[in-house]
Structure formats: C-alpha cells, structure tokens
Amino acid sequence: xxxxxxxxxxxxxxxxxxxxxxxxxxxxxxxxxxxxxxxxxxxxxxxxxxxxxxxxxxxxxxxxxxxxxxxxxxxxxxxxxxxxxxxxxxxxxxxxxxxxxxxxxxxxxxxxxxxxxxxxxxxxxxxxxxxxxxxxxxxxxxxxxxxxxxxxxxxxxxxxxxxxxxxxxxxxxxxxxxxxxxxxxxxxxxxxxxxxxxxxxxxxxxxxxxxxxxxxxxxxxxxxxxxxxxxxxxxxxxxxxxxxxxxxxxxxxxxxxxxxxxxxxxxxxxxxxxxxxxxxxxxxxxxxxxxxxxxxxxxxxxxxxxxxxxxxxxxxxxxxxxxxxxxxxxxxxxxxxxxxxxxxxxxxxxxxxxxxxxxxxxxxxxxxxxxxxxxxxxxxxxxxxxxxxxxxxxxxxxxxxxxxxxxxxxxxxxxxxxxxxxxxxxxxxxxxxxxxxxxxxxxxxxxxxxxxxxxxxxxxxxxxxxxxxxxxxxxxxxxxxx
Amino acid sequence: xxxxxxxxxxxxxxxxxxxxxxxxxxxxxxxxxxxxxxxxxxxxxxxxxxxxxxxxxxxxxxxxxxxxxxxxxxxxxxxxxxxxxxxxxxxxxxxxxxxxxxxxxxxxxxxxxxxxxxxxxxxxxxxxxxxxxxxxxxxxxxxxxxxxxxxxxxxxxxxxxxxxxxxxxxxxxxxxxxxxxxxxxxxxxxxxxxxxxxxxxxxxxxxxxxxxxxxxxxxxxxxxxxxxxxxxxxxxxxxxxxxxxxxxxxx
Numbered sequence: 001x002x003x004x005x006x007x008x009x010x011x012x013x014x015x016x017x018x019x020x021x022x023x024x025x026x027x028x029x030x031x032x033x034x035x036x037x038x039x040x041x042x043x044x045x046x047x048x049x050x051x052x053x054x055x056x057x058x059x060x061x062x063x064x065x066x067x068x069x070x071x072x073x074x075x076x077x078x079x080x081x082x083x084x085x086x087x088x089x090x091x092x093x094x095x096x097x098x099x100x101x102x103x104x105x106x107x108x109x110x111x112x113x114x115x116x117x118x119x120x121x122x123x124x125x126x127x128x129x130x131x132x133x134x135x136x137x138x139x140x141x142x143x144x145x146x147x148x149x150x151x152x153x154x155x156x157x158x159x160x161x162x163x164x165x166x167x168x169x170x171x172x173x174x175x176x177x178x179x180x181x182x183x184x185x186x187x188x189x190x191x192x193x194x195x196x197x198x199x200x201x202x203x204x205x206x207x208x209x210x211x212x213x214x215x216x217x218x219x220x221x222x223x224x225x226x227x228x229x230x231x232x233x234x235x236x237x238x239x240x241x242x243x244x245x246x247x248x249x250x251x252x253x254x255x256x257x258x259x260x261x262x263x264x265x266x267x268x269x270x271x272x273x274x275x276x277x278x279x280x281x282x283x284x285x286x287x288x289x290x291x292x293x294x295x296x297x298x299x300x301x302x303x304x305x306x307x308x309x310x311x312x313x314x315x316x317x318x319x320x321x322x323x324x325x326x327x328x329x330x331x332x333x334x335x336x337x338x339x340x341x342x343x344x345x346x347x348x349x350x351x352x353x354x355x356x357x358x359x360x361x362x363x364x365x366x367x368x369x370x371x372x373x374x375x376x377x378x379x380x381x382x383x384x385x386x387x388x389x390x391x392x393x394x395x396x397x398x399x400x401x402x403x404x405x406x407x408x409x410x411x412x413x414x415x416x417x418x419x420x421x422x423x424x425x426x427x428x429x430x431x432x433x434x435x436x437x438x439x440x441x442x443x444x445x446x447x448x449x450x451x452x453x454x455x456x457x458x459x460x461x462x463x464x465x466x467x468x469x470x471x472x473x474x475x476x477x478x479x480x481x482x
Numbered sequence: 483x484x485x486x487x488x489x490x491x492x493x494x495x496x497x498x499x500x501x502x503x504x505x506x507x508x509x510x511x512x513x514x515x516x517x518x519x520x521x522x523x524x525x526x527x528x529x530x531x532x533x534x535x536x537x538x539x540x541x542x543x544x545x546x547x548x549x550x551x552x553x554x555x556x557x558x559x560x561x562x563x564x565x566x567x568x569x570x571x572x573x574x575x576x577x578x579x580x581x582x583x584x585x586x587x588x589x590x591x592x593x594x595x596x597x598x599x600x601x602x603x604x605x606x607x608x609x610x611x612x613x614x615x616x617x618x619x620x621x622x623x624x625x626x627x628x629x630x631x632x633x634x635x636x637x638x639x640x641x642x643x644x645x646x647x648x649x650x651x652x653x654x655x656x657x658x659x660x661x662x663x664x665x666x667x668x669x670x671x672x673x674x675x676x677x678x679x680x681x682x683x684x685x686x687x688x689x690x691x692x693x694x695x696x697x698x699x700x701x702x703x704x705x706x707x708x709x710x711x712x713x714x715x716x717x718x719x720x721x722x723x724x725x726x727x728x729x730x731x732x733x
Contacts, residue, residue, distance in 0.1 A: 434570040437530050438584040438640065439558035439591070448583060452574030452623065 039153030060177035061186030073343035080248040094223030159195035193224035226336040227263035258293030273309035281339025284311025318347035321355035345375035350383040359390040366397035372404040447474040489540035500704030516701035526652040559591035561647030565637040574622040608644040631662035638669040655689035667692030687719035
C-alpha cells in the first residue's frame with residue numbers, strides 16, 4: 001500500500017470542503033416533476049423500451065403505492081416528497097457517441113475534475129469505465145477488447161435494447177420489485193445503470209468500473225445494476241460515486257443485483273463519497289440502496305465498500321448462499337463525520353450446505369455523527385455445516401458521536417458455527433502522541449492510524465482504488481479528533 | 483545541546499518538577515536516577531511535549547531554540563527522540579510504513595526530498611542488526627503483539643533509524659531480562675557519537691553497568707539534588723535513596 005498518504009495527502013488535506021462540489025453546465029432534458037403512471041409511461045417511451053419492461057415498471061409502481069417507507073433504521077431525516085422529484089434527466093444529445101472523441105468536452109472536464117479522465121484511466125490502469133452522468137451512460141471504453149471475450153459491459157438501457165433476453169431472464173430475480181419500499185420505487189422509475197455479463201469460464205482481465213454522478217438539481221437518481229457471472233467465470237467490478245454540492249437533499253435509491261452461477265466469482269467494490277451535507281448538517285444525499293447477490297453452487301460473492309459520503313445512508317449489501325459450498329464476504333468501512341448518519345451492514349442468508357460467510361465491518365464516527373452496523377446472519381434448516389465469522393469494530397473520534405451495533409443471528413441448523421466479535425474504541429491520545437514524537441503531524445497520524453484500523457478492508461480493494469479510498473478517509477476525517 | 487533552567491511543571495494542578503536545572507552537552511551521556519514519584523517520567527514528558535503537563539516556570543533551550551515554543555512533532559524534527567517507557571501499539575500500521583512516514587516528515591521539515599525506497603530498506607537492514615531485531619518484526623504492525631523486550635528493542639531500532647541529536651530513554655530497562663538489557667544497551671552505545679547526547683532515565687543501577695554515563699544525577703522531589711559520576715549510581719544501588727532524602731531534608 002506504499003505511496004499513498006505520505007506524499008500526496010498533504011495537498012488533498014488543504015481542501016477539506018467537499019471536493020467535487022461543482023455543477024456541469026450541460027443542457028439537460030427533463031420531464032415534468034412528480035410521479036404517476038403517465039410519468040412512468042413517458043420514461044419508458046423516451047427510452048424506447050419493450051412492453052414487458054413497461055409492465056414491470058407499472059407493477060412495481062402499483063406495489064410501491066401500497067408500501068410505506070421503512071423507519072426501523074437508526075437514522076432521522078425528513079422524508080422526501082416523492083411528488084417533488086424529477087424522475088428523468090438526460091443530457092441532451094442528438095445522437096449516440098460513436099467514439100470517445102465525440103463526447104462533449106464539458107463532460108470530459110467533469111470527469112477530469114473527478115480525477116477519472118478516461119485517457120488517464122486507459123493509460124494507467126487498463127480500467128474500462130462506464131461513466132453514468134445523470135442517468136444516461138455517455139461513454140463506454142474498452143468495449144472491443146471485452147467483446148472479444150464475449151463480455152458484455154454496457155449501460156442498462158443499451159442492454160435492454162441489445163440483450164433483452166438476458167435482462168428479462170435475470171432482472172428482479174434477486175431483488176424482486178416488491179422487496180422493499182425503495183427497491184420498488186427504483187423498479188418503477190429507474191432510468192439507467194450498468195449491465196455486465198461474463199460468459200462461461202471467462203476471467204475478466206480488467207477491473208470493470210462505473211462512476212455515478214448526480215448532476216441536475218432536484219433529480220433523484222435511480223440506478224439499476226445487474227451483473228451476471230456465468231459458470232466458472234470471474235469478474236471484479238468497481239462502483240465509485242461522487243455528487244456535486246447542493247443545498248436540498250437529493251435522493252439516491254439504487255438497486256444492484258449480482259448473480260454468480262456455479263463456480264463463478266464476483267468481487268464488487270464500492271467507494272462512495274456522495275455529498276455528506278455541510279458542517280451544520282444542511283443538505284447532502286440520501287443514499288437508500290438495495291444490493292444483493294445470489295451464489296449458486298461453489299460460487300463466491302465478495303462485497304467491499306468504503307463509505308465516506310451521504311447525509312443519510314441505508315444500505316445492506318447481502319449474499320444469498322443458495323448453492324452448496326458457496327461463499328459470501330462483506331468488508332466494510334463506513335465513516336461518518338459532522339451530522340452524517342449511516343445505518344449499514346449486510347445479510348448473509350445461508351441456504352446451501354457447507355456455505356461460508358465472513359463479515360468485517362469497521363465503523364468510524366466523528367463529529368456529531370451516528371454510525372450503526374446492522375447485520376443479519378441467517379442459517380436455514382438445510383444449511384448443514386454453515387459457518388459464519390463476523391467482526392464489527394467501531395472507532396470513535398470524539399465524545400459526542402455515536403456507534404451502534406445491531407447484530408441479528410437466526411440459526412435453524414445445529415451444525416452451524418457462528419462467531420461474532422465486536423469492539424469499540426476511541427482513537428488513542430497515546431497513539432497520536434507516539435506518532436507526533438516520531439515527527440509525524442497530527443493529520444498524518446490520524447490518517448495512518450485510521451488506515452491501519454481499516455487495513456483488512458482496504459486490502460480487499462484493487463490497488464488504485466485502495467489509494468483513492470485512503471485519501472477519502474483522510475479528507476473525511478480531517479480535524480476530527482476531539 | 484540542551485539547557486534546562488529552573489523548570490517547574492504541573493499535571494492536573496499538582497506541581498511535580500520544582501526548579502529542575504540540567505545541562506547536557508554533545509557527546510555526553512547523563513543518567514537520571516531517583517525514587518518513584520520524584521518526577522523522572524515528568525521530565526521525559528515535558529521534554530517531548532506531552533500536552534497534559536504544564537510548564538509554569540523556567541526555560542528549556544535545545545540547540546539554541548526555545549524548546550517549549552515547539553510542538554511535539556517540531557521537537558522531533560529538531561532531533562529530539564523519546565524512547566517510551568510504555569511503547570504504544572498501532573494495529574494495522576507496519577513498523578516500516580510508520581518509520582518511513584516519520585523519516586519523510588522529518589526530512590520534509592528540513593526541506594529534504596523523501597528517502598528512496600532502496601535507501602530506506604538498506605537503512606532498515608543496517609539498523610535492525612544493531613538491536614538484533616528480527617527482520618520480521620520490522621514488517622509487523624507497530625508494537626502489536628510484541629513482547630515487552632521486543633517493544634523496547636523496537637524503540638532503540640526506531641532511535642537508530644531516526645538518528646536523533648538528543649535521545650531521552652525513559653526507563654528503557656524496566657521489564658527487561660538481562661539479555662534484552664544487554665542488547666538494548668549495546669544498541670544505545672553503538673549509536674553514541676561526539677555529535678549526539680542521551681539522557682538515560684532509570685530507577686535501577688543495573689542498566690548503567692552497560693551504558694556508562696558521564697554524569698549521574700539524582701532527582702528527588704522535583705529537583706536534581708545530587709550530581710556525580712558513575713560511582714554515585716553504585717552508591718545508590720548499595721544504600722538506596724533514603725540517605726539522599728535525609729540529606730536533602732537536612733540541607
């Protein structure tokens with residue numbers, strides 16, 4: 001994990017206000033504010049969708065109308081007014097981009113500000129980026145290389161047009177449209193997202209990466225991601241998020257479905273730094289996300305997340321271990337500062353025999369924030385010899401923040417082995433003094449200590465993203481000891 | 483090197499140092515001995531700049547600079563090193579990463595470029611030999627799961643890596659068996675030069691069998707009450723501290 005903090009951090013630390021708070025002045029095409037069946041029909045028409053997908057949306061919408069917004073999470077916020085949201089905003093474009101050179105220069109600049117210019121990414125890392133800006137995918141690179149291997153990596157809309165059979169067969173099979181309030185809403189109004197299919201026996205040679213970004217004011221973002229790893233295949237997928245600074249709260253309700261067929265492996269990593277609101281808790285993104293993966297026999301799904309952003313986070317990437325010998329992993333670092341609230345964790349549902357799950361959760365609370373881990377380990381009656389290991393650690397940076405742990409364990413098979421470890425600690429004055437005595441400044445010392453504390457999770461990220469994550473941690477926690 | 487003049491220091495309103503005066507020149511080794519509660523560790527703490535301690539009176543000049551005006555890390559940049567009585571564990575941060583960060587921060591403060599990875603690793607190899615530190619310890623997390631002896635050896639290893647002008651060893655001998663003591667002392671001796679100096683704080687004389695001091699000071703009730711050469715340490719070993727206490731009270 002060599003170069004990261006030591007050399008570059010100081011520069012980043014100078015700017016502790018939200019780094020990505022700018023708005024790109026691209027003409028956007030929007031539809032009327034509010035939500036009803038006509039709006040959904042309009043979205044579907046604009047996207048030239050097949051009728052089965054419109055029906056799917058309408059069913060979801062009707063189910064959603066009967067649902068109530070969940071309030072069991074350890075978070076407080078003013079519930080969004082769903083009639084005040086614009087459900088579709090697409091950058092105006094006369095035609096699809098034929099090549100990267102055709103992409104709007106201003107959009108390129110946006111990406112450059114995000115530090116993810118495609119040229120740079122192409123040159124340095126060999127990462128294929130599918131950049132989603134306000135719900136429409138504007139650029140996809142490396143397509144031909146992936147195509148040779150039969151890998152499909154494209155925007156969700158494109159997948160609907162070009163691979164409808166795959167989308168139809170898998171969409172909603174892991175997270176049904178009736179799953180929960182926000183998943184239902186997403187199923188009704190989602191505008192775009194990413195789709196990925198790895199054929200049998202193929203090992204995807206590069207990290208697949210998608211950057212999401214909320215841009216137009218008052219636009220909710222409803223992303224939909226579907227990743228299918230066919231038998232014996234492997235893919236590592238990274239999702240990174242940033243949102244520009246806005247005063248009103250913005251709603252983000254994504255759905256991510258992963259399917260790992262027999263002997264397949266999916267590694268899904270997220271680095272999330274949506275705008276967290278200002279120091280007084282004004283503004284910020286509501287991040288209400290449903291993420292779930294299904295493992296068939298001997299398959300493996302590994303979720304890694306580094307969450308530093310959003311005003312309110314409600315997120316539980318989960319694994320359904322359906323097949324025998326399947327493996328689920330969840331590695332999480334959640335940082336909250338100022339008035340941020342996070343209620344995050346995972347669900348490991350053991351259905352098959354000899355299934356195994358690991359949960360490593362590291363919560364870091366600073367300022368006046370509230371940070372909760374909520375996790376469910378469920379062993380069903382046929383899940384013979386299921387094993388789970390959970391470790392939930394909380395680090396407190398101040399004496400007026402909160403850390404909470406809500407572990408739920410349901411076990412219906414006596415052969416299961418379940419271990420749960422939890423610790424809570426305050427960042428040590430002694431540790432800081434020790435570092436300072438060796439000549440290390442307080443900011444760097446905090447970054448060093450926090451990165452050490454999160455090491456098990458950061459080690460799971462691909463190298464380039466681990467570096468980015470470490471910087472984010474440092475930026476989020478600057479001046480936070482007290 | 484360092485000139486401590488009439489220093490008074492408090493912790494939580496309680497006065498611990500009551501007019502301590504001490505001068506240490508380059509090339510010298512000074513031992514500070516004294517009974518429990520005399521203020522030995524307080525001296526180490528105020529030199530390093532621990533915030534809980536308040537210096538209410540007196541001055542400390544280090545290499546011509548007012549030490550008390552400097553932050554803890556600035557004192558380290560100026561070449562002051564404290565070997566901790568209780569070295570702190572930092573889970574997940576490797577010793578090597580920790581030391582490289584420290585070295586580069588110090589170099590940066592002096593306007594020097596960061597050390598190259600190659601030079602750094604060569605330095606690690608060279609210096610870890612001095613304290614017979616297993617190279618595996620260098621890549622393990624800072625002090626995590628180290629035995630008492632390993633922690634103390636690691637302190638001396640860090641000292642060797644950072645090459646300070648003034649090293650303050652706070653009861654480095656406490657909790658060490660005789661072999662570890664020998665290794666630690668050998669490390670300290672081999673780092674000794676005409677350009678640096680050390681203050682060795684200890685409760686027992688035995689460390690001074692291995693690190694031969696130029697001066698031995700007895701600290702009692704917040705002041706240095708007696709100064710001598712290494713023979714003073716032997717006398718203390720033999721007679722204990724009571725005679726010093728009596729002498730002080732009479733005086």
